[in-house]
Amino acid sequence: MSEFIPLSSIEKENDVSWYKSFAAGVASGILKIPEGVVSLAAELIDLGADTDTAASVEEFFDKLNPFEEVAEQRAIGKLTESLIQIGVPGAIGAKLANKTARKLTAKALGAKRSGMYTNLKGKGIQMSLRKAQELNRKLKIPRYAAIALGGAAGEGLVADTEDIGTFGDMFQAGPTKLDREERDGGREDAVRKLMNRVKFGSESLLITPAVYGVGKSAKAVAQRGKELAFSNKAFDRWLNKYIVAPFTPEGNLPKQIFGAEKIKEGLRSKDVNRAREIVNNITRQVDAIFPETQSMFDKSIRSEREKFLKELNEILFDGDVKKPTDPKKIDNLLDKMKKSNVPEETRQMLVGGLENARNEFGQLIDILDNNTKGITLKKSQNEVSSLFKDRITNWVGSTYKIFEDQGKGIFKFFKRYRPTDEAYDGAVAFFKEQGATGQAAKEEVDRLLAEVSKIKKPKDLDFNNYIKKTVEGRPGGDFIKGVIDDTKLPPPALRELFGEISDPRYSIFNAMTNLSSVARTSAYIKDMGARNTIVQSEGKRGFFWATREAAEKAVNSSKTGIKIVETAGKKEGFVQQLPGGGEYSIPLPKYTTEEIAEGIKHINNLGGGLQGFVRGENKEGAEAAASWMYRNLLLFPKGISQLAKTVLSVPTHIRNFVSAFGFAGANGNLFNPLEFQKAFKEGIEVSGLLKLGDNTPAAQEMYRELLELGVVNSQVQIGDLKNLLRDIKFGEQAANVDTMLNPMMSRLKKIGQFFQGKYVAEDDTFKIASYIMEKAKLKKGYSKLKPRQFKEIRKNALKYVNENELIKKYNSAKKTGFKGNYEEFADDFALKKMSSDIVKNTVPNYEFVGSAVRTSRLLPIGNFMSFPSEMIRTSTNIAELGINQMRHSGKTVGSNMLPYVVDEATGQLIKNDNPFYADGLKRIVGLGSFTVGVPVALTEGAKALYDVTEEEMDALRRFVPDWSKNSTLIPVKDEDGELRYIDFSHSNAYDVMARPLRTLLNNIQNGEMNDQQLLSSFASGVGEASSEIMNPFIGESIWTQAMADLTVRGGRTKDGRSLYSDQTSLGDKMSIQFRHLGEALAPSYRQFQRLGQASFGVPDKRGDQLEIGPELAGFMGFRPIKVDPLRSMGFKISQYQTGIRNSRREFTGGYFGLLRGGRIKPNDIIDRFFKSNKARFDVSQNMYNDLNAAKVLGLRRGKLRQEFNDRQISDSNFQNLERGRFEPYFPSEDIEEKFREIARDLGETDVYRKTVPILRKMFRDFRKINLNKSFNLNIENYLEQVIPTPPLPSTPMPNQQVIQSASAMPASGAMNQGLTPTENALLSEEEKQIRLRSRGLA
DSSP states (O other), X not given: OOOOOOOOHHHHHTOOOHHHHHHHHHHHHHHHHHHHHHHHHHHHHHHHHOOOHHHHHHHHHHHHOSSHHHHTTSHHHHXXXXXXXXXXXXXXXXXXXXXXXXXXXXXXXXXXXXXXXXXXXXXXXXXXXXXXXXXXXXXXXXXXXXXXXHHHHHHTTOTTHHHHOOHXXXXXOSTTOOOOOOOSSHHHHHHHHHHHHHHHHHHHHHHHHHHHHHHHHHHHHHHHGGGGGGOSSHHHHHHXXXXXXXXXXXXXXXXXXXXXXXXXXXXXXXXXXXXXXXXXXXXXXXXXXXXXXXXXXXXXXXXXXXXXXXXXXXXXXXXXXXXXXXXXXXXXXXXHHHHTTOOXXXXXXXXXXXXXXXXXXXXXXXXXXXXXXXXXXXXXXXXXXXXXXXXXXXXXXXTBGGGTSOXXXXXXXXXXXXXXXXXXXXXXXXXXXXTOOXXXXXXXXXXXXXXXXXXXXXSSSBHHHHHHHHHXXXXXXXXXXXXXHHHSSOOHHHHHHHTBOOOHHHHHHHHHHHHHHHHHHHHHHHHHHHHHHHHXXXXXOOSOBSSHHHHHHHTTHHHHOOOEEESSOTTTOSGGGSTTTTTSXXXXXSEEEHHHHHHHHHHTTOOOHHHHHHHTTTOOHHHHHHHHHIIIIIIHHHHHHHHHHTTTOHHHHHHHHHHTHHHHHHTTGGGSHHHHHHHHHHHHHHHTTTOSSOOXXXXXXXXXXXXXXXXXXOOHHHHHHHHHHHHTTTTGGGSSSGGGGSHHHHHHHHHHHHHHHXXXXXXXXXXXXXXXXXXXXXXXXXXTSOXXXXXXXXXXXXXXXXXXHHHHXXXXXXHTTOOSOHHHHHHHHHHHHHHHHHHHHHSOOGGGOOHHHXXXXXXXXXXXXXXXXXXXXXXXXXXXXXXXXXXXXXXXXXXXXXXXXXXXXXXXXXXXXXXXXXXHHHHHHHHHIIIIIHHHHHHHHHHHXXXXXXXXXXXXXXXXXXXXXXXXXXXXXXXXXXEEEEEGGGGOTTHHHHHHHHHHHHHHHHHHHTTOOHHHHHHHHHHHHHHHHHHHHHSBOHHHHHHHHHTTTSSBXXXXXXXXXXXSOHHHHHHHHHHHHHHHHSOOOHHHXXXXXXXXXXXXXTSOOOOHHHHHHHTTTOOOEEOOHHHHHHHHHHHHHHHHHHXXXXXXXXXXXXTSSSOOOHHHHHHHHHHXXXXXXXXXXXXXXXXXHHHHTTOOHHHHHHHHHHTTOOHHHHHHHHHTBOOOOOXXXXXXXXXXXHHHHHTSOOHHHXXXXXXXXHHHXXXXXXXXXXXOOOGGGTSOOOOOOOOOOOOOOOOHHHHHHHHHSOGGGGGGTTSOHHHHHHSOHHHHHHHHHHTTOO
16 A cells, blocks of 8 residues: 655755746747747647657757756646747737738828828818728727737747646536547648647637727726816726726825825824824823822812812913913912912913913914804805804803713613702792793703703704703793893703813813814815816816806716706705805815716715714615614624724734734835834823823824824724714714723723724824824935926925915924925925825825725625725826836836936937836835835745745645635744745735735645646635635624524634534533634634744643744734644535535535436536536545645644544545545436436336446546546536437328328337338337338338
């Protein structure tokens, strides 16, 4: 009995590396081209002379080509060899055909022109031009056909036609299925080979239209971009609507409007950050005076604290908020604190916080004033500034507990706002004073509470108007309205009833964020109008128009069908839906396109659709219930599980930080180690990564500037998570500082905020370092240009920046230490904008995720889908930027991206004049390194270090989990020589780009092991590679996967692990289910558990001893994982047994099963028998490869055999699998009996019995196939050929003598009379009867 023998040491030394195989593939592919031409000629000779010349040619080239064997040892070599064989002749054929077609086109056009018009000034010029255009259009069709035919002819020259295969081979059917059965005669075999070439080449005629269409669409997207939306062609508009817009950052917006939106978002983030900074500072000082722990347990201290906060609040809003606080009141506050022994530093910091808040209020009001000159408020008719002079804290009702203490979702029944008894009684007394009776006064208070609670946080800026409408016509209504009109506030009793909050921190944060929302929106609307004016002044279309006629003309509505809507219309307009847009902004031109209006709504989170459904906006009844269930039963746990596995997981933080080095590396920044070290250090300082408290003022100022530029606070996973949690209304009441009013909850919340802040800071650190590096590179590169050249560059960079705003920035910068003049400041600001744009486009940024991907977060499937989409976008941008930075400015002969280029005008060799050439080269090399180079180098280096062969790597991949099968696996060996692996893909952000190619190559390599044709392996690889790309988008989320384990998969995990069995008790089963779901929602803790076990010598569940070193490496994603093929074999055997059962069902059951009843034909039985055994062969072959792989990894035959026996697989079956013997399926006697029953029920003959001889022959042929070969039998060799019956001749009159003679014969011999001897010999009994009946004799 022969055992599988692993590679010998000599074979190990000959293991071919990927780069050798690739190089050999190039060389062999080139040599195969002349071989294809010569072999074609030899086949034609064989066809005419009936010789065997082709075989001699093949033998000659085999000796001539030493590279083929090396190339075909690795998938990349085989693929490269084939692509060159197909691509080069195909491209040459297409090019020659295109050239010929163009010449014919030119002649046709010349003849047309000369015949139709010679005088361009003639009367028929317009008609002639139209006809010429039409002719051009028509001639493109034959030209395209010529290209396709030329390419097909070129592909017919491929030498390895039968090795590569066709789609007909892949599907085991069709006209292009190759004939691989060699013929004895030279002529017959030549016919076979030539026909195979025709079939191979003809498939390109089918593929070319698809490739052409995809290429043309990609070209249109690349060249025309957003212009597709305004095209006269319906296909172009479809392409933009369903392909371009959903998956690009801009969506339906023009780039200029998208730019204005990003500026607004950056400024809003800056304002919120500044508000949080001021609030945190005041909180620290208040906590120093009134420690939280004492306030929690001492009511008197808590009362003093609240009284003190109320006093601060009153000082904060005293007088004109645009001006500094009254010095007398500040002095009084300082004196009180001094008498209470508050330290000097605390006193000054507290007062400084109030002054900073007042200063921020003033700046935001100035912005609003500047953008609303001459605009008055529709409701109060006061100027904007006077509104805040009266009472800024009344905005949005944000200083009332009634809007903050409402429970959300499933918690609304447990947490509902209740006023204090004193406040409730005070409100009842108030309504009694207004004339209501005791019970009526209580009912009025209850009604008012219920009405106000319904609206949650009112979107209207003026909450007072809502109160006035609510009390209109009710007791005390006129009085309440009068108080509001006079004081801009509800009466004190109602303010107490609603839970007015007199906490300056709350007031500052909400006032600043709400004021920022309106002020920045006002500037945003003005900016959009200004950008539209600039674009239209350049003679371009623009995006807003004053009249409907102008709009329709601009977008050619009559042909394009583009709908025009109003910018400020009540139904369609978006302006009124923006914060303060209908009141505090200069109007935009009245009209725009529907797509642009919808784009603005969507990017400002104003849209309905799935987002509106999830949030339950304007939903009632059944819709509201469905929204609640979807939000709380599917999305809520999805959000919590993602929060637990990222923000609250320490190992994820570490891996997040380590993998971020790839962003710097892919942009070439690691090639400047000293500069990067300095920039990285500054990044850590500015991000506050290593700080537990607030950052330095200088670092905070720079961070706010980077927020404004959109560089930081854009971590992709956090962006996904924050928006998902917002959509499901998680923590809506705990947005920022409100839980500070509840010290216990504040402590818990701060933990989550701390971890989230660090998760973002880890990402920010590298973005800040990249920003510093890019700015330094730009400054160095542009310093080589002439001042005039850079001035033009600066002009383009600041094209949409308002000069007045830039002057303000300059004046502000001078106050904080800027020493240069305005021109120098403008130069520096332009560099900041350009470098920030580079970072935003080359490092993942949530603000640039396409709308389709963003919206997909609301689906119960997928995990952090934005990250892979951003990796694709930024990787493409890195390549594009690197190429552009390497291009020479002038025209060249040959490449314009080399260090020295040939000038087209002079023919001289000159130096590339791009000042960023070195930076571009480093960027391209960096991207290649971190996408492919580093993973390959680590893998190949580890293989060499630990003496691991390619065969062992292939075997290893068969025993890793599915999610690691196509990962970058770095092999390592422990002290005992036991093979382990590190899944490097978990720590390599750019794996998402390399993984599809690696998947494709792995499939080709597996196909080589199974002797499959290249095309079949290639198609399988493309399918799996596509699955790898789509998996983050359509795979199960963490929560839905856990739920599916318990429901859809019936207690099994996705990788086949059983959670419980049918025999598990109900109590234990429920316990396991709850724990399984709990683990999905819990932070990652297993790495800590493993480290603890390693530290104390406690073995894991499998009994393995853990080591501290590998477990520490696991925190960074580098833990070596043990390969246990014996343990994995049990699962693989289970899969094998299931596969065997399913392959049998291909014959008996399922949709095409033969035992479902009904009429069947012999060929139906033959077809299902063939396909059933093909499926069985694939399952058996997979197990055969698993057995060999297990032996390569050192697993003994005896242990394997025992594992198979334990799983009820006989020794004979095991031996057949081990030796590669295929044991086909043949129907049992029970199946035969079932066929007979069906035939009896139908009253027909048993068709199955008729096919048994053919099935037995097929069975014998199947047994001859070895499991290390491909299943290359042709079903057509077994199918019954249906020969059409020719029409019967006219029935002759019966011969009376024959009839009389027949009637005189005995009955037994009558059948033989009236038939010819040949008919008697060849026809069956049934056919004889038919023939006699046709002659009137039976």
